[in-house]
Amino acid sequence: MKESGRKHGALSPCAACKLLRRRCAEDCVFAPYFPPDEPHKFASVHKVFGASNVNKMLQELPEHQRRDAVSSMVYEANARVRDPVYGCVGAISSLQQQIHSLQTQLAAAQAEVVHMRMRQFSSSSNAGGAMDMAVDQANMGESLWSC
Amino acid sequence: MKESGRKHGALSPCAACKLLRRRCAEDCVFAPYFPPDEPHKFASVHKVFGASNVNKMLQELPEHQRRDAVSSMVYEANARVRDPVYGCVGAISSLQQQIHSLQTQLAAAQAEVVHMRMRQFSSSSNAGGAMDMAVDQANMGESLWSC
Numbered sequence: 390m391k392e393s394g395r396k397h398g399a400l401s402p403c404a405a406c407k408l409l410r411r412r413c414a415e416d417c418v419f420a421p422y423f424p425p426d427e428p429h430k431f432a433s434v435h436k437v438f439g440a441s442n443v444n445k446m447l448q449e450l451p452e453h454q455r456r457d458a459v460s461s462m463v464y465e466a467n468a469r470v471r472d473p474v475y476g477c478v479g480a481i482s483s484l485q486q487q488i489h490s491l492q493t494q495l496a497a498a499q500a501e502v503v504h505m506r507m508r509q510f511s512s513s514s515n516a517g518g519a520m521d522m523a524v525d526q527a528n529m530g531e532s533l534w535s536c
Numbered sequence: 537m538k539e540s541g542r543k544h545g546a547l548s549p550c551a552a553c554k555l556l557r558r559r560c561a562e563d564c565v566f567a568p569y570f571p572p573d574e575p576h577k578f579a580s581v582h583k584v585f586g587a588s589n590v591n592k593m594l595q596e597l598p599e600h601q602r603r604d605a606v607s608s609m610v611y612e613a614n615a616r617v618r619d620p621v622y623g624c625v626g627a628i629s630s631l632q633q634q635i636h637s638l639q640t641q642l643a644a645a646q647a648e649v650v651h652m653r654m655r656q657f658s659s660s661s662n663a664g665g666a667m668d669m670a671v672d673q674a675n676m677g678e679s680l681w682s683c
Binding site: 436437438439441442446449450454457458460461462464465469473474475476477478479480481484485487488491492494495498499501502505506509 | 583584585586588589593596597601604605607608609611612616620621622623624625626627628631632634635638639641642645646648649652653656
C-alpha cells in the first residue's frame with residue numbers, strides 16, 4: 390500500500406513538522422506516520438534519535454517497511470525515555486532471565502515425568518498381574534517421549 | 537568508581553573525537569567509553585542516535601551509570617544497523633515468542649505430572665496392598681504441588 394498520501398490535509402502540518410516548526414510539504418516523509426493528533430510519538434523519536442537520523446533511516450527504507458520502522462523506533466525511544474540507562478535493552482535482559490527461569494522449570498517438570506514413568510514401569514514389573522491395569526492406563530511410551 | 541580518567545593519553549583522541557574531527561579535551565564525555573582502538577562502537581551510536589544526542593544523554597546521567605548506558609546504546613545501535621526496520625525490537629518480539637512457547641510446553645508438562653499422579657493414586661486405591669509400595673515410592677504430595 391502506498392503510504393505517501395496525507396490524511397490530515399495541507400492545512401494541518403504533521404506532528405514532526407509542527408515540532409520542527411517547518412512547512413509540511415505534500416511529500417513530507419514524516420507525515421504518513423506522525424499525524425498531528427499524536428505529537429508524543431515524534432517528540433520521543435526526536436529526543437532519542439534526532440529528526441535528521443529518523444528522516445535518513447526512513448529515506449533508506451522502501452515505503453512498505455517504513456510504518457514498521459517507525460513503530461519500532463517509537464517503542465525504542467519510549468523505552469529509552471522511561472529508562473535512560475538501559476532503554477529497551479533492559480527489557481531484553483529481563484526477557485532473557487524469564488526464558489532461563491522457564492527453561493529450568495520445564496527441564497524439572499520433564500525430568501519428573503520421566504522419573505514417574507520409570508517408577509511406574511518398575512512398580513508394574515514388581516507387582517505383576519495386579520499392576521497390569523495401572524501400566525495400561527499409564528499408556529507407557531506414548532507421552533513420555535513426546536516431551 | 538570515577539570514570540573521568542583518560543586511558544589513552546592526551547595525544548590519542550578518543551574514537552568519538554576522531555570521527556567528529558574535533559579536539560579531544562581532557563574532560564571529554566565520550567573518552568572513557570569510546571577508546572580509539574574500538575572505532576566501530578562510536579560509529580554505530582553516531583549513525584543511529586547522533587553524537588549530539590549521545591552527548592546529551594550521557595550528560596544527563598551520573599557518571600557511575602554512563603558505562604551501562606553506553607553499552608546499551610551500542611547494543612541498540614548495532615541491532616538497528618543490522619536490522620533497520622525492527623532494530624532490537626525484533627529481538628524483543630522473538631524472545632516474547634520463545635517465552636510463549638516455553639509457557640505452553642511447561643503447562644503441558646505440569647499437566648502431565650498432575651495427570652500421572654492422579655492415575656497413580658487411582659491405581660493404588662484399586663490395587664490395594666500390592667500398590668502400597670508404588671504409592672510410597674511416588675512420594676505423593678511432595679513434588680506434585682511444587683510444580
